[in-house]
Amino acid sequence: MLLISRKNDYFPSYHLDMQRFLFGREFRAEELPFPDKVVKEHVKNGYVAVRPGIESLNDNIFDLLSGRKKWLCARCGNRDQEAFATCACSHCRKKCVYCRHCLTMGIVRSCTNLVTWIGPEPESWTCSTHNDVQLCTWDGRLSDDQNAAAAALDQALTARESFLIWAVTGAGKTEIMYQAIEHQLKKGKHVVLATPRTDVVRELLPRMRAAFPSVPISGLYAGSDDVRADAPLVLSTAHQLIRYSKCFDCVFIDEVDAFPFHFDPMLEFAVRKAAKPGAPFAYLSATPPAALRSAYLSGSLSGVKLSRRYHGHPLPVPRFHWIGGWLRAIQKGQLPVPLRVWLTEKMEQKRQVFVFVPSVTLSRDLTEILQREAFDRTVGVHAEDPHRHTKVADFRNGKINILVTTTILERGVTVPGVEVCVVGADDPVFDECALVQISGRVGRSAEYPAGDLVFFHNGKTLAMVRALGQIKQMNKEGAL
Ligand SMILES: [Zn+2]
Ligand SMILES: [Zn+2]
Known part of the structure; x- marks a missing residue:
């Protein structure tokens, strides 16, 4: 009798843990620290979605006729057929295709299931109830240019519109973001700041923690041990965002030009996948790539240009x-x-x-x-x-x-x-x-x-x- 009642109890007792663990992220089924039957129960009740890790791309008649198979890795977006290989799978005991591109984050095979949360959002850390509390305690002063840029950025993101800050090196881009970040956090939004390199995350993390002392902030880069899944503000390299899915309401991309998007589409895929559908992007760059530059110049992307450093002196000339x-x-x-x-x-x-x-x-x-x-x-x-x-x-x-x-x-x-x-x-x-x-x-x-x-x-x-x-x-x- 006892066993039967336990069986009915497991669902609620695991439910909150599962929601916290899975929300906004994507895992391989074998990475979940929950019993299989709990996961299945959640799938049945529409809280959790499961999809295959490797998809077949054979939608074209020529490939079908030739019998050649084409693959897509659902986790990292890899479509480069050279980056797929086959193995005698120890898991399903068949011949399995796996993705070499994201192998360092744990193998994704044809028999791998990717698991995400599709139920309601957890009651996350939020400041919406005490709106008058100052989250950002940075007490430096912005120049007039910086102030205007900060206000325009805040306004755009509030209106769910993407925005470009085209600012010379040393214009003080980080401080320009504070107002918009604070505003988003106060509304209970999840914010990510994605940067191309580990060094940038390491440099920004202490500054953000000093500016937002009461906000839990997670810093993610290869080798970081600072993984708080439910932190409302996440600083991350693009690579580390592969583990996220439809998590963030607002995405800041620092030094967008440095993303080797044209060399490695996986990074762009990872950033897009981590954002919720329709989330606005704030691009910050000293040298925006051509596509963003022309979107801004033609007026299809709003933004501001800052040609002066915060201290007002010109850029040193080589x-x-x-x-x-x-x-x-x-x-x-x-x-x-x-x-x-x-x-x-x-x-x-x-x-x-x-x-x-x-x-x-x-x-x-x-x-x-x-x-x-x-x-x-x-x-x-x-x-x-x-x-x-x-x-x-x-x-x-x-x-x-x-x-x-x-x-x-x-x-x-x-x-x-x-x-x-x-x-x-x-x-x-x-x-x-x-x-x-x-x-x-x-x-x-x-x-x-x-x-x-x-x-x-x-x-x-x-x-x-x-x-x-x-x-x-x-x-x-x-x-x-
Ligand atoms: Zn992959
Ligand atoms: Zn397998």
């Missing part, structure tokens, strides 16, 4: 300096003379510098040369460097003078008074957008609004010339 056969010199273990002259001068002036190089190998080689040549306190970083975050922190604290880096630090890392050179600015990895971002590292603080910025090159490229033109144009507009 100098071009010919450096000749720098690559061979470094490969032979020598320090190119113009670089030596520049670095010696900077060290005498007690400046901290970023030295940007085109590749990981060059970052290693040049760091070694500099250390050997007694440029003290020099370190190199690149994307796979396990000590990268410590090194960046040491640089911030002034323990390091010279940071040799690949383009991973082109954005997000702000250090007052830093000066910058790009070695091999003519290399194709330094496109117009990257060069503008790199230039934006200089002169960001009000105490040090200027600074030296050199592109060492062995022949001017179109990207260099365009980046220079863009910076000068912004300065011209900002001076008006």
Whole structure:
């Protein structure tokens, strides 16, 4: 008898846990910490939806006739047939297709079921009942330009319209978002700020926590242990959003140009999937991609342009300096003379510098040369460097003078008074957008609004010339 009554009880006792666990997210069935029968009961009662992880794309008659099968991964949106493989499945004991594209987040096979919550929203953390409480305690002052942008952004998102903030590097984009974020949170909305890179999440997280001390904020990036599924404000890399589904009422995309959307459609898919249908997007960028730029210029996307930094000073303008056969010199273990002259001068002036190089190998080689040549306190970083975050922190604290880096630090890392050179600015990895971002590292603080910025090159490229033109144009507009 007891057993029978238990059987009828399990549903309510698991129900709330399940709602909290699943809401706004998507899991493989085997990842759920609930008994199968509970899940089935929820499916039967319309709270939970289940769909296959791998779908067949054979909707075209030619594929059907040829017998060739085409697949789509429902979790990551992968349609690249090269990124599917087959295995003898240990789960269903058949031959199963699986997606290689999102394999690092746990295998999705043909026999995998993806599970989402489709029932009512949980009673989430919300401030709508005490609307007069200030959530944002940031007490800095916005410039008039920033204020106007903040109000326009807030208004657009309230009207459920997408918006572009086209702002020069160092315009203070983060502070411009505060008003709109606070407003959305007060209405009980779920807000996500998606950024392209781990470094950006790590840089923004403490600032957001300081600005919104009473709001639970989750920071998601590869290796973060800070996963609070029900946090009303989430800062995340695009990759980590793959685990979400129809969760957010409002999406901020910081540095939208840096999303390699055209190289990796999965990231765009992940961000779109994480948003609720019809959720407005706020795009923030110094160098918006062509599609957004033309949508804004033609009036189909509303937005504002900020051509001035928050401290009112113009953007530092890069100098071009010919450096000749720098690559061979470094490969032979020598320090190119113009670089030596520049670095010696900077060290005498007690400046901290970023030295940007085109590749990981060059970052290693040049760091070694500099250390050997007694440029003290020099370190190199690149994307796979396990000590990268410590090194960046040491640089911030002034323990390091010279940071040799690949383009991973082109954005997000702000250090007052830093000066910058790009070695091999003519290399194709330094496109117009990257060069503008790199230039934006200089002169960001009000105490040090200027600074030296050199592109060492062995022949001017179109990207260099365009980046220079863009910076000068912004300065011209900002001076008006
Ligand atoms: Zn996939
Ligand atoms: Zn299987």
